[in-house]
Amino acid sequence: MYSRLWEAPPMRYIIIGAGAVGGAIGGRLAQSGREVVLVARGAHLAALRAGGLRLTVPEGELTHRLPAVDGPDTVGELRADDVLILAVKTQDTEAALAAWGPAPVAGGGTAAERLPLLCAQNGVEGQRLALRRFRHVYGVCVWLPATHVEPGVVSAAGTPLTGMLHLGRCPYGTDDTLRRIAADLERAHFEAPVVPDVARWQYAKLLGNLANAIEAVSGPLESEQARALYERVRAEGEAVLAAAGIAYASPEEQKEARGDKITLVPLPGAQRGGGSSWQSLARGTGTIEADHLNGEIVLLGRLHGVPTPLNELLQRLADTAARERRAAGSLPVTELVRLADEVDQGSSR
Ligand SMILES: NC(=O)C1=CN([C@@H]2O[C@H](COP(=O)(O)OP(=O)(O)OC[C@H]3O[C@@H](n4cnc5c(N)ncnc54)[C@H](OP(=O)(O)O)[C@@H]3O)[C@@H](O)[C@H]2O)C=CC1
Numbered sequence: 001m002y003s004r005l006w007e008a009p010p011m012r013y014i015i016i017g018a019g020a021v022g023g024a025i026g027g028r029l030a031q032s033g034r035e036v037v038l039v040a041r042g043a044h045l046a047a048l049r050a051g052g053l054r055l056t057v058p059e060g061e062l063t064h065r066l067p068a069v070d071g072p073d074t075v076g077e078l079r080a081d082d083v084l085i086l087a088v089k090t091q092d093t094e095a096a097l098a099a100w101g102p103a104p105v106a107g108g109g110t111a112a113e114r115l116p117l118l119c120a121q122n123g124v125e126g127q128r129l130a131l132r133r134f135r136h137v138y139g140v141c142v143w144l145p146a147t148h149v150e151p152g153v154v155s156a157a158g159t160p161l162t163g164m165l166h167l168g169r170c171p172y173g174t175d176d177t178l179r180r181i182a183a184d185l186e187r188a189h190f191e192a193p194v195v196p197d198v199a200r201w202q203y204a205k206l207l208g209n210l211a212n213a214i215e216a217v218s219g220p221l222e223s224e225q226a227r228a229l230y231e232r233v234r235a236e237g238e239a240v241l242a243a244a245g246i247a248y249a250s251p252e253e254q255k256e257a258r259g260d261k262i263t264l265v266p267l268p269g270a271q272r273g274g275g276s277s278w279q280s281l282a283r284g285t286g287t288i289e290a291d292h293l294n295g296e297i298v299l300l301g302r303l304h305g306v307p308t309p310l311n312e313l314l315q316r317l318a319d320t321a322a323r324e325r326r327a328a329g330s331l332p333v334t335e336l337v338r339l340a341d342e343v344d345q346g347s348s349r
């Protein structure tokens, strides 16, 4: 009956971690007519249940009244055509996978055995953790600037598109499930190229995300000093990827793919203070993703014998700032550069 790709019954999207990225993807999919379930916790879950998801985008604030749950038990039996989109920060991945993996699916089997799981996350560790439990894991290179403004409220300032999401099977390849998901995303304000080598895009993005910790601890990279520090941090990352034989898309290739498709515009009442790690400090969550961004470079450096003193420093400073609930951007950039020079000189002695 549903013999052709475009005749298949619509899939339902379960967004595990409906924060900045998950809220933007879930809200846009719902707006396009897809069935969406939001998974959240704490004050955000309470606000989603009370007032719906309020998604601020360039055309205004859109309120989506969607089912909001805290885990699989509240959804009931999962459907065979459900798609799981994991959009928690990497440090929260293991707990989410442990909760959702064993959930039963109609007709038999578990989510881990039967359902597609897309890791809409920065870095590459989330999908590696997912592959330990789930059979059908897909990577996403997430170019989607979004902000978790307050409980119940998320903003995404990109226009004309909300974001670009390169999609691919983990570790390699593509399939029809992914093409159907991409078609849904493309009807929902995203460009979603399906690529056989999604990791190549993700590693390229990871090099950019090495700046997240600088922004989180010392604020936006506005000064020459901050940008020069990032170049040194990135050079460590590039050296490590070269030693590990890991390919990544060039800056030119990324620029060409994105073009002017996702330009940020000011959103009244929902100003974007910074990226995802900056937001972890601004929201005082107590954790930050640095172990899986700068920490990924540190890990690869240790495995391949390449020193990574600057990424180690940033990982440590970001982790400490999160644990001690320091304000975002509170370490003067001159002090950060002084610390960086110190560890760099120490490592070359
Ligand atoms: N924000 C951005 O602009 C971008 C982010 N990314 C990446 O996307 C991923 C998600 O980041 P982002 O959206 O910013 O993060 P957010 O913190 O805004 O959203 C994640 C949400 O998941 C919730 N959560 C965590 N664990 C669970 C759980 N077990 N069950 C239910 N809810 C859970 C968190 O709750 P709580 O509120 O309690 O923490 C939070 O609300 C990260 O890997 C990030 O690096 C990539 C590109 C851009």
Ligand SMILES: CC(C)(CO)C(=O)C(=O)O
Residues within 6 Å of the ligand: 122, 142, 144, 145, 146, 208, 209, 212, 274, 275, 276, 277
């Ligand atoms: C590129 C950037 C900074 C866009 O928001 C991002 O990936 C993040 O916030 O982690």
